[in-house]
Amino acid sequence: MTIAYPSSKTYRYIFAGGGMSALSLVYFLSQSKRAHEPMLIIDPSNKTVNDKIWCYWSDKPEVFDSLAQKSWKNLWFHGPTGKSIAVDIAPFQYHKIRSIDWYTYIKKELSQFPNIEFLQAEVSEIKIEEETTQVKTSLGDFHATDKVFDSYSAFPCEIDNPLHLKQHFLGWEIECHFPIFKAEAVHLFDFRVAQGKESEFMYILPTSSTKALFEYTFFSAQVRDASFYRDKIKSYLQAFYGLGEEDYLIKEEEKGIIPMCLDPRDSQMVSEKILRIGTSGAYVKASTGYSFLRTQRINQALVKELEKEHSQAYVLPQNAFKTWLDNVFIQVLLEQSIAGSEVFESLFQKNTGSKMLRFLDEKTSFWEDLSLMTTVPSLPFIRAVYHLINRSK
The missing domain is CATH 3.30.70 (Alpha-Beta Plaits)
Known part of the structure; x- marks a missing residue:
């Protein structure tokens, strides 16, 4: 990855924002049929400090497991009344990755590709033109002939809004x-x-x-x-x-x-030429805030789509029932008719650790979801469902 002023003004792919979602997408592209396409990553940071910690769980080997600083096979849950629950999560492991370790590895891997360039600059605007998409930056304007992957645009969640979790x-x-x-x-x-x-x-x-x-x-x-x-x-x-x-x-x-509020947009596709990714594209699971492994899985699917000769912009698949469950859970936390600690305590007391992690990872069946919902205090959730239905009318 060349960290200098770009050698061109025009690229097939431009990444507006160069955080974890963009860099992982470029990494998977570098291992695909699109490996040698001209790409430009634009971000104000050079990614030389440990600015984040990412955690994820999995019951099978994942792409970046070797970069984990530490992995665990057990969890503790401590309830509000002092009751502690030791949670065996087998066959899952819980992993912690330091962002600096991940950035260093990714930059080293991408440095093998002279067609992948990096510009340290601020993005100010993304604008569709007749033939290309223009990305305006603090160091000049650049053009994408195919797609701009946008992780720069703000997610529609307002910091001061009391209805946005x-x-x-x-x-x-x-x-x-x-x-x-x-x-x-x-x-x-x-x-x-x-x-x-x-x-x-x-x-x-x-x-x-x-x-x-x-x-x-x-x-x-x-x-x-x-x-x-x-x-x-x-x-x-x-x-x-x-x-x-x-x-x-x-x-x-x-x-x-x-x-943790759900994105009101129907898809991540702004147009055929612009695709939102990362937090901007609702990669974060609304009810948990976890995004690292989810991002890798979405980006791997996205690369398979981009490898096609006439690829369509990838839209994040949504399971309607899982999305509805997220909505209900978020509504319960917003209404505060019950302490959030009581909800989590019920879940961890009455379900196995592996079932909880599969549920949070959206790997449980419809019937398992219904079974799990019977283990939470019913009245606050019924009230939340009622309010959501009324709001949708």
Whole structure:
């Protein structure tokens, strides 16, 4: 991948935005019949820092498993009343990848292709012309003869909108001065921190006896100031591990806001020449915020479509019933007629870990979905369904 000013103004494919979704799509293209087509990736960042942590689970080998910093076969769930559940997720494993490790690997792989170029610039506009699609940037205008893959456009989820659910979080990767962590399991949800009806929890990824990621997370509409999350992490470390600020070093901090509202657009295809990908294209599963493995699977399917001589723009397939379940779950969390912690506690108490992960990955059957829905408190979900039906009239 050439990191310099582009050698041309015209490419077959242009990627407006060069994050995980775009780079993984280019990676799969580089292994396809389209490997030697001219491609340009435009992004303001050169991807040289660890700006994100990506996690996923799978019951079979996946493309980027070798890049995982750590993998686990067990999870912990901690309920709001203090009850803890050890969750065996076999045959699944839960994987953690540092973005810098992934970026470094992808850039090395793509550097073997002189036809794949990178421009460090801001995208300002994407405009369809008669013969090409123009991508305007802070360093000039470029043209795609086939398609622009757009991960630059904002997803229609408003930060201040009380009807738009978000996963918002701040995390610290810390190194303790002495061994204290048990690294054999992930703490997926710790609701012992929950104070109200918002879905509020700590997420913990211990990678050794002295190192762990602590991420204070909400599934809610209201985003807080960064100092709020930091204070919560400090209090948690003191309360549950007896750690004062002098006992550890903060090695890295990450924060983010992930849309959990469903995209009102019917498809990712803006036109035959522009296709939204990544968060812009609703690659994130609305009810969980997970996107890494989902992105790889969608992009692999997209590449198969692009390999065809007369390919159509790929549209993200939607299972109508699964989408409806996501809608209902999101409505329950928004209405807060029941604490989110109680919903998750019911699910983890009454279902196996493997069934839960298959459900979250949309791999369960219709009948398994119905069975699982009988394990949640019924009244809040019936109320949510009623409100959704009334809203659609």
